[in-house]
Amino acid sequence: MIDKINIATQQVFSKPGIQPKSASSVQKEFSHLLKDAINNVNESQKTSDIMTEKLIKGENVDLHQVMIASEKASVSLQTTLQIRNKVIEAYQEIMRMQV
Secondary structure: OHHHHHHHHHHHHOOOOOOOOOHHHHHHHHHHHHHHHHHHHHHHHHHHHHHHHHHHHOOOOOHHHHHHHHHHHHHHHHHHHHHHHHHHHHHHHHHHOOO
């Protein structure tokens, strides 16, 4: 019975022709993914700030575009904060588990 389960899980989780990744390579990929996501949030914040400054200075900027950029930046920041909160909550839950 146990051998059948092991064989089945190996078939499900290992696809032919695809080599399993090492922990360090997965860690690096995850790190790059997080850095890219945070950089995207930062760029949307910078874009919003630049457009707001242009509007304040009286330059030729559409008010609708400024508000859209501001809301995009706000939503992306709030999403990032919520994801961070969920990750911290999951980490704390794992640390509370008894082994």
